[in-house]
Amino acid sequence: MAVITGKQRLPSQFWVLWAATLVNRAGGFVIIFLTIYLTTQRGFSASTAGLVVGLYGVGGAVGVTVGGHLTDHWGRRPAALLSLGSSSVLMLALGLARGPVEIITAAVLLGAAAEAARPPLGAMIADIVPTELRMRAFSTYYWAINLGFAVSAALAGFAAQAGYFTLFAADAATTAAAALLIAWRIRETRPAAAPHEEEHERGGLRAVLHDRVFLGFVACNLLVALVLLQHMSMLPLAMIDDGLSSQTFGLVIALNGVLIVAGQMGVTRLLSTRRPAYVMPVSAVIMGVGFGLTAFAHTPLLYAGTVLVWTVGEMLNAPSNSALLAGLSPVRMRGRYQGFFGLSWQVASFLAPTLGGLVRENRHLGNTGLWLGCLGAALVAAVWSLSAARAREHRVAALTERELAKIEL
Template sequence: MVGRVIAKYREAYSGLPKGVWMLAGVEFVNRAGTMVLFFLTLYTTRHLGFSLPRAGQILAAYGMGSLIGTYLGGHLCDRIGAYHVQRLSLGFSAIFLILLGLPESFAPLMVLAFLLGAAAEALHPANLTAVSQLCPPEMRTRGFSLSRLAANLGLSIGPVVGGYLALFDYKWLFWADGLTSLVALGLFHAFFATQAGPASAHYENARPERSPWSDRVFLLIWALSFLVAVVFSQLFATFPLYIREVYQLKENAIGQLIAVNTVQIVLIEMLIIHALRGHEPARVARVGVLALCAGFALMPLGRGFLYGAFTVVVWTFGEILTLPLLVTLVAGRAGPTGQGRYQGLLTLSFALATIVGPLVGSWVYNSAGPDTLWFGCGVLGIVLAAGFTLLIAISDREK
């Protein structure tokens, strides 16, 4: 029995190109050092004495920078190559992270937060582009899932280490985060010292080149991705508040609930994606959005840590069946020299949702009540499933 399970894991991870593993390693190191963003509000309010609205404006500056970075990063991938974009992103991120810990006045912090957002978030479309170029079409979803797994593993380390560093001195956060970006850059350079990116690999049957703005199927995928991300953004916006106020669980329990998500992704995502390798991505994602939204919609129907963990398991299954498949759908729409623009716009949809989602979610939470928000997520799941049904119908007509 154990041997069979091990064989399944080995099969799920086997066959991926070496470069994809190297990209995942760089992603893990970079994410393991991610700690400044988690503690930026506490740093600016408790250490620097800013008001909460001012701290929110600094975070918003980062968000605006991320919008620029994701779009520009994707565009540059098609100009100078995804590998060069990742080098630039990691290098400038390290510089801006260290600089962000130096000023104690509002204006320079706003500027540096904006620049950091632009530099750091340019990495994501470049990483997705590189994976899509390295993997043959039948392996792309597994490649994207491996990248997600590495990011989730890293993010499970960064905030914990950052919390201990903050107990000594908040300034250590900026140096540690910046230095890990430099380490990630060093590893990236060692792995890919001579590569600019296989721009035309694995596109024997590529579609004719086109602008993503004129690709109506892609624009539908973009809209669906944005709505998925709006729902998912509640995990960081209103989910902790609801668990604290309604479930009356303390902060450590909230962290443990979120850890259920990470552990589930690490343990089973690659197995599930490998098992579904022969299925059409849009049909899998249609099931995924229903599970994702149902997990949130179930929250008002119970109480307690175990029930909360059950809802996390449900929406994490939805996340696993949705997010990697969205990237695969987008990769399938782009030609050999358009991956950067397509993946940049997809990443932009998530960046935009991290601004819109918390605003809409907190407004519904306060004005209509928290239960209305979660039931609304369930209704949105039905809308999203209908959207994927339309996407499947359009795609079938294109064949």
């Protein structure tokens, strides 16, 4: 990996995407508090609330697939604008929904619209940022996501006191603002393809499904995501079981964003000389230990301690994961590769709350079984990632050499 000097600057269009993401995430109240909203305001059981959040993930699975296709065939910019614009409208629809059918329908549609933004935004960054700056770019972008998350998590509990619809309205407004910023300042970034390349790419999805190295990478991420997403679904319910308030949960989980905001740039410097394929198994172990320790947490201080541990793992994982994803994705099929990778998050969005709710309500397992199970899943992912690291690095090197050869021609 090339050494990055302080004189090298990230492109201006990257900073527009950074700002749009920060605005959007700073108002991302709804998903953080959705399980609490459904159980306390709409009378859903924990397992039913988990199912609704899971169905949001089902919608997201459709969204990233369609979004990936549109990203490559229609363009990065229009795909992103369609996703953000429709998400803003559907956020309000979910806030206004009252019956179970209406809530489930709105959640599925919102999941599809919101998650369709992942492929175009990821492809834009890969298009805009040179290879040698990607680790810094993804770390900085991840920093913006978590700065926004810290703000939204800290404010959401207090905003909910004015009425839960306030959360939906604020989320819709910030999503619309992000769309307007991209529409105003971002030009299309999709590289023009030669005719023979366009013909070859008609079988793009089939090529993804035959890419064993990439599929293994996606499967490992699924295991990690199943663990990490428990902080959005089962962690708030575990804290409520211990007699803690939603405001306390908001402050404790905000520590995740605060730690990332405070430390991610230092982690970026650390990772600039590390190989992403070998950072990922280390990060999985640390995340697993953090969630495993949650089994023994019953006070705000102890919960905060567990958040501290798994956040360190997340800080190592996210930029390494994104940089490796960019390296494993052929340039002309970035949208489809980004979309297929996004499926692992959407499948986890369904399975994490659904399985988490079932395990939590099992009288033989409960919260303790859930958190220790998270530790086990993370350790499996770590071993798998370590065994596949060499093959992943070989694939990145081969794709990079191929693209350089095209440029020289």
